[in-house]
Structures are given as C-alpha cells and as structure tokens.
Amino acid sequence: MTSPAEAKPTADKIAQTARRMLSEKAEYFTESVIREMTRLALQYGAVNMAQGFPDFPAPAEVKEAARAAIAADDNQYAITWGAKPLRDAIVEKFARTQGVTVDPEREITVCCGSTEAMISSLMAIINPGDEVVIFEPFYENYGPDAILSGATPRFVKLHPPEWTFDPDELAAAFSPATKAIILNTPNNPTGKVFDRAELEKIRDLCVQWNTFAITDEIYEHMLYDGARHVSLATIDGMHHRTITINALSKTYSVTGWRVGWAIATSEVTAAIRKVHDFVTVGAAAPLQEAGTLALQMPQSYYETLASDYLVRRDRLLGILTSAGFRCFKPRGAYYIMTDISAFGFPDDVAFARHLVKEIGVAAVPGSSFYRNPADGRTHLRFTFCKKETTFQAAAERLAKLRR
Numbered sequence: 298m299t300s301p302a303e304a305k306p307t308a309d310k311i312a313q314t315a316r317r318m319l320s321e322k323a324e325y326f327t328e329s330v331i332r333e334m335t336r337l338a339l340q341y342g343a344v345n346m347a348q349g350f351p352d353f354p355a356p357a358e359v360k361e362a363a364r365a366a367i368a369a370d371d372n373q374y375a376i377t378w379g380a381k382p383l384r385d386a387i388v389e390k391f392a393r394t395q396g397v398t399v400d401p402e403r404e405i406t407v408c409c410g411s412t413e414a415m416i417s418s419l420m421a422i423i424n425p426g427d428e429v430v431i432f433e434p435f436y437e438n439y440g441p442d443a444i445l446s447g448a449t450p451r452f453v454k455l456h457p458p459e460w461t462f463d464p465d466e467l468a469a470a471f472s473p474a475t476k477a478i479i480l481n482t483p484n485n486p487t488g489k490v491f492d493r494a495e496l497e498k499i500r501d502l503c504v505q506w507n508t509f510a511i512t513d514e515i516y517e518h519m520l521y522d523g524a525r526h527v528s529l530a531t532i533d534g535m536h537h538r539t540i541t542i543n544a545l546s547k548t549y550s551v552t553g554w555r556v557g558w559a560i561a562t563s564e565v566t567a568a569i570r571k572v573h574d575f576v577t578v579g580a581a582a583p584l585q586e587a588g589t590l591a592l593q594m595p596q597s598y599y600e601t602l603a604s605d606y607l608v609r610r611d612r613l614l615g616i617l618t619s620a621g622f623r624c625f626k627p628r629g630a631y632y633i634m635t636d637i638s639a640f641g642f643p644d645d646v647a648f649a650r651h652l653v654k655e656i657g658v659a660a661v662p663g664s665s666f667y668r669n670p671a672d673g674r675t676h677l678r679f680t681f682c683k684k685e686t687t688f689q690a691a692a693e694r695l696a697k698l699r700r
C-alpha cells in the first residue's frame with residue numbers, strides 16, 4: 298500500500314486540479330490587455346504608448362505633501378470612507394467646478410482609485426438578474442466589473458468618426474432589468490466628450506426606467522478644441538440617480554497612488570462604504586493627505602494641464618498620421634484611436650504584436666475595447682501622456698512602417 302505521503306501528485310496534476318477549482322467568474326474574463334502590453338513593452342524594450350500613465354513627473358508640491366505626511370506619521374489607517382480633509386476638498390472642488398453640492402459626511406467614499414470606486418459601487422447596487430448599459434468601445438475594466446458584481450452588460454455602440462450613439466439603439470438597451478448605465482466622459486478610448494443634449498437623452502432613459510447612472514469622470518480636465526465637461530449629476534433630475542466617480546490618478550499624474558472616490562446619495566453611499574470597507578479598508582492615508590493639497594490647486598494648474606495635453610495630442614496626431622495611421626481626433630482624455638486598415642495586417646492583435654516586437658512601440662489592440670473582438674480589429678489605441686523624448690523615440694521607430 299502507498300501512504301498518502303508517497304502518492305505525490307505531479308506538477309501537471311496539481312495545476313489541473315487547481316484550474317478545476319477556480320471560480321467561474323474568474324474564468325469569464327482574461328487578464329488586462331492594456332497591462333499586458335506594458336509588460337511586453339518592457340520585455341522587448343519598446344516605447345510604451347499603450348498604458349495611460351504619464352512618464353513625466355507629478356507636481357512637485359503634491360509629492361512634497363506626501364513626503365511631509367509620511368514624515369509627520371500620518372501612516373495608520375485613515376477613516377475607512379476617507380480622511381475628512383480630503384472629503385472636504387473633494388466637495389469644495391465639485392462645487393467650484395461643476396456647481397454640485399454634496400455632503401462630505403454622508404455622500405462620499407474615498408477608495409483605492411476610481412477602479413475600486415467603480416467595482417464597489419456596482420457591488421453596492423447590483424442584484425442577480427440586473428443589467429448595466431455600457432457604451433462600446435469601453436474602458437476594458439467595465440466588462441470584468443460587470444461580471445464580478447453579477448450584472449449582465451448590455452452594450453450600445455458609439456459610431457466613428459464622431460463616436461455618436463443612435464438614440465433608438467440606446468433606448469432598446471433599457472428594460473425593467475436595467476439597474477444602471479455606465480458612462481465615461483471624457484471617454485477612453487475614443488476621446489469623445491458627451492455633450493448636454495446627449496446627457497439629456499441618457500437622463501430621459503434613466504428617469505423612464507428608474508435606473509442609476511455611474512459616471513467615470515477621471516479625464517474631466519483633459520479637454521481640447523472648446524470641448525466642455527458636463528457632469529451628469531448637474532443635469533436636471535440626475536443628482537440623486539448619479540454615482541460620480543473620479544480620482545487623483547490622471548489629473549495630478551499620480552496613477553500609482555491609488556486614490557479615487559465615489560459620490561452618491563447618502564443611502565447609496567452607505568452601501569458603497571460597506572463594500573469598500575470590507576474589500577480594502579481604505580486608501581493610503583498619507584496620499585489622501587497629499588491629495589487634499591492637490592485638489593486645492595489654483596485654476597491655472599488645470600489650464601496648463603489642458604494646454605500641455607493639447608500640445609501632446611497634436612504631437613502624437615502628427616507622428617501617427619505621418620506613419621500612415623488614420624486618426625480619430627480626440628476632444629478629451631489622452632488617447633488616440635486609430636484605423637489600421639491601410640497596413641494590411643489580419644487583425645489588431647497581429648499588428649500590435651508586430652509593432653511591439655519588430656518596430657519597438659507598444660499600443661493597445663482595439664479589440665480589447667469591444668465585447669466582440671471582431672468589432673475592434675481595425676483599431677489600435679495610442680496614449681499621449683508622454684514626454685517629448687518618448688514622442689521622439691516613438692516617431693523614429695514608427696517611421697520604419699513607411700519604409
């Protein structure tokens with residue numbers, strides 16, 4: 298007889314058994330393509346124009362505030378729903394920029410980035426059988442977010458070149474099962490900025506079907522060509538239906554700090570806070586302290602941010618156009634969606650792999666923004682939150698495509 302200790306399973310057997318024991322939810326989605334492109338960029342020494350993180354420094358005073366907070370021993374758990382000074386600063390800025398008044402004591406949850414704010418919000422409102430409406434192409438997290446929270450996504454297309462939606466198609470996506478619509482404006486990956494008339498159409502459906510709207514507004518200050526950001530919460534009838542999500546990540550070039558927040562009515566906030574508390578306890582305390590200073594930056598900070606990004610957008614448009622890409626000019630956020638049909642590759646993934654391995658530039662395959670990969674096969678997304686030397690390197694390498 299063999300003893301249990303002698304019957305040692307092989308590594309293959311262990312792996313097989315482990316795979317059978319995984320959750321179905323985790324099986325339903327793949328790893329992030331965007332973050333995978335960053336790893337490939339590192340592996341092949343490619344210029345990373347894929348993932349949306351700035352490669353230039355964060356504002357000196359914001360970094361100094363973080364150092365000071367750590368030195369002052371602000372190193373223990375903050376209040377689970379956010380340090381009071383940060384919540385006050387968020388309220389003050391939302392009132393100053395959008396004219397929306399909220400209660401810092403009962404209507405805000407500070408989370409680990411807008412990523413956690415989104416999943417905690419969904420987990421706070423979704424029941425089995427609920428549906429969420431999502432515009433497509435979409436920021437890739439929203440698909441797994443829906444699966445993890447147990448919602449069934451209903452996708453509604455944004456049609457190029459202006460990334461408009463068909464009101465009838467949107468109306469057809471709503472039903473008694475709809476719990477919420479997820480809206481990202483300014484939009485990743487298209488650069489679309491939803492205007493008031495579009496937001497009012499969305500409002501009409503939210504009111505008709507009694508649903509929430511969850512808005513991801515993290516690119517609110519990156520606007521070009523006269524585009525204006527309108528928070529959905531400012532639209533008549535939407536204040537109490539909207540969960541507004543934002544973060545320090547993009548506005549202050551601190552994507553690694555993981556500080557974001559969700560603003561919602563006190564009833565909804567109470568549920569979000571409970572989910573958030575048990576998922577993460579809280580966001581990094583000293584970085585919340587530094588975020589308080591960041592949110593108090595003068596108007597000139599946001600003006601410079603937008604004008605610097607306009608220069609970067611035009612720089613990348615120039616590089617991509619000369620390399621043979623057809624570009625969809627963004628009016629907001631910091632990405633350019635391109636059409637790659639002219640290059641004659643079988644699809645976006647094949648072209649993205651060629652670019653990263655042979656040309657030395659990483660970009661994101663368009664299919665990662667669509668439920669059906671075939672819908673994104675002629676697209677590739679590039680980011681322009683990069684410094685001039687990065688643009689130069691990308692320009693030199695992409696010029697090889699022309700030869």
Ligand SMILES: Cc1ncc(COP(=O)(O)O)c(C=O)c1O
Nearest residue numbers: 349410411412436485544546557
């Ligand atoms: C639309 C959108 N939402 C959320 C995030 C992630 O934000 P955070 O760093 O605040 O979690 C990103 C990052 O690229 C994004 O593009």
